[in-house]
Amino acid sequence: MSENHQLFGVEDLRGKLSERGYKMTPQRQEILRIFVEHSDYHHMSAEDVYAILQKRESEIGLATVYRALDLLCELGILVKVEFGDGCARYELNTADPKIHHHHHLICLKCKKVIEFEDDLLDDLEATIAKKSGFQILNHEVKFFGYCKDCRGEA
Amino acid sequence: MSENHQLFGVEDLRGKLSERGYKMTPQRQEILRIFVEHSDYHHMSAEDVYAILQKRESEIGLATVYRALDLLCELGILVKVEFGDGCARYELNTADPKIHHHHHLICLKCKKVIEFEDDLLDDLEATIAKKSGFQILNHEVKFFGYCKDCRGEA
DNA sequence: TTTTCTGCAAACGATTTGCATACAC
DNA sequence: GTGTATGCAAATCGTTTGCAGAAAA
Numbered sequence: 001m002s003e004n005h006q007l008f009g010v011e012d013l014r015g016k017l018s019e020r021g022y023k024m025t026p027q028r029q030e031i032l033r034i035f036v037e038h039s040d041y042h043h044m045s046a047e048d049v050y051a052i053l054q055k056r057e058s059e060i061g062l063a064t065v066y067r068a069l070d071l072l073c074e075l076g077i078l079v080k081v082e083f084g085d086g087c088a089r090y091e092l093n094t095a096d097p098k099i100h101h102h103h104h105l106i107c108l109k110c111k112k113v114i115e116f117e118d119d120l121l122d123d124l125e126a127t128i129a130k131k132s133g134f135q136i137l138n139h140e141v142k143f144f145g146y147c148k149d150c151r152g153e154a
Numbered sequence: 155m156s157e158n159h160q161l162f163g164v165e166d167l168r169g170k171l172s173e174r175g176y177k178m179t180p181q182r183q184e185i186l187r188i189f190v191e192h193s194d195y196h197h198m199s200a201e202d203v204y205a206i207l208q209k210r211e212s213e214i215g216l217a218t219v220y221r222a223l224d225l226l227c228e229l230g231i232l233v234k235v236e237f238g239d240g241c242a243r244y245e246l247n248t249a250d251p252k253i254h255h256h257h258h259l260i261c262l263k264c265k266k267v268i269e270f271e272d273d274l275l276d277d278l279e280a281t282i283a284k285k286s287g288f289q290i291l292n293h294e295v296k297f298f299g300y301c302k303d304c305r306g307e308a
Numbered sequence: 309t310t311t312t313c314t315g316c317a318a319a320c321g322a323t324t325t326g327c328a329t330a331c332a333c
Numbered sequence: 334g335t336g337t338a339t340g341c342a343a344a345t346c347g348t349t350t351g352c353a354g355a356a357a358a
Contacts, residue, residue: 175311175312176312176313177311177312177313179312179313179314181313181314182313213314213315214314214315215314215315215316216315217314217315217316217317218313218314218315221313221314240322240323
């Protein structure tokens with residue numbers, strides 16, 4: 001498990017919060033810490049986070065988890081992702097989105113989600129910006145198909 | 155409004171259904187027809203489809219709409235897309251997905267969804283297939299940012 | 309005739325909200 | 334002290350499901 005300061009420190013959080021008139025609370029701190037500590041998992045749902053909190057005998061309620069996740073997204077600390085299974089997941093937004101973008105490979109058979117660390121969308125973004133006048137801040141790419149283990153059976 | 159035979163005819167539907175042991179029903183036919191007739195809109199939600207049916211004084215229930223949409227996706231006739239607003243949309247899957255892929259540009263301010271007709275992901279798919287052994291059947295790309303009208307105000 | 313499909317209403321699960329209290333500033 | 338945040342429970346909303354009757358094969 002990584003230390004807090006590696007990815008996102010308490011003071012970074014306090015700063016971003018107060019910038020926008022929000023308050024620092026132990027709940028928000030702890031929920032963010034869960035993402036930092038589990039940064040190897042990627043994408044956790046609100047229920048996942050809540051389950052971890054309960055294992056720690058935390059008193060934090062599910063509604064607070066949802067509110068904190070929303071807020072952390074608004075601050076650009078987390079990113080919301082949806083895989084089409086009816087529940088949203090959240091991941092740490094790494095410092096420079098241009099550098100660390102990754103894609104999700106979703107297996108239609110076993111429902112596994114594989115991360116693919118590579119971006120290669122800069123050209124496409126430039127093309128789109130030029131043709132449409134759209135200012136792109138972020139993107140989300142999902143590939144659907146069969147993973148190595150399932151491709152034979154389908 | 156286009157004629158049925160241009161995009162997807164009744165007999166195509168009957169064929170795909172019976173291939174897999176499903177039955178042709180007027181409900182399924184009508185729901186598909188709505189997509190063909192509104193192919194200029196793209197992505198309609200179940201509620202959108204239901205609203206159109208009600209305007210036509212159809213007796214088709216919402217549950218049937220959901221079931222038909224699922225089925226049409228399973229048959230590869232429709233494609234399900236999610237924009238993160240908590241309700242799924244569906245679009246006609248054009249005959250050859252390799253040819254007609256498009257991307258969605260989602261404006262963070264006015265929530266408008268703009269279609270961008272261009273793909274350019276073949277190289278990326280090839281790279282992923284080679285590196286990960288994942289067999290890609292389909293992909294979904296969303297870009298988040300500000301549209302031409304909103305980019306000044308943000 | 310047999311099986312699948314439909315419509316309705318009830319159930320469901322993820323997320324949001326109202327409210328009184330507790331806490332950060 | 335003031336305004337925001339919390340926890341709880343209830344409400345909401347999109348979607349799914351159970352069931353009895355209707356329709357396709």
